[in-house]
Amino acid sequence: EAGVTQSPTHLIKTRGQQVTLRCSPISGHTSVYWYQQALGLGLQFLLWYDEGEERNRGNFPPRFSGRQFPNYSSELNVNALELEDSALYLCASSLTGVHYEQYFGPGTRLTVT
């Protein structure tokens, strides 16, 4: 069974640009979660999508947004990139209602210069 996949693996952007990160959940999983891990820090919850709807949002500005598609894959969009957005962005998926059992993807490493 394929795990959670994320693309791209690495990304370099300039301050002020916009970026889109992608995540495909494990087959059968309908919930997708996004986390940000800045260098040397723990994971910070960003967003939770379930059945196409945004269910919860972490303490991040509105320029962080996303969506979930009918096939349950998800995108994370970050507008007006700032230097402190440089981080590893991890996506996780779970079965609906079993959100304590989250499986993580390999992450996308974003560098903002």
Added chain:
Amino acid sequence: AQKITQTQPGMFVQEKEAVTLDCTYDTSDQSYGLFWYKQPSSGEMIFLIYQGSYDEQNATEGRYSLNFQKARKSANLVISASQLGDSAMYFCAMWYNQGGKLIFGQGTELSVKP
């Protein structure tokens, strides 16, 4: 407010010895779950072990065991017979019954010496 605290930024252990990684948590919820994840340098988060707040016995998964002391709000990870491949960052996390999110500690970097 929910919070996870890992007070050991870095730990060293000799190969084949046991090591305990500390984790304390704070929550007013009665129903919650505690997790440990391993993050190698590649970045992927690998699930190690889970303990539910109502579980009376400590969780074990192979060489990993979770020392759950509910009254003290601690959930320490014990790794027995350390291996070189155990060198990684270890994160303690808590899921609580609203919001559908995991709260993570700051992590402990474990280095296993040959």
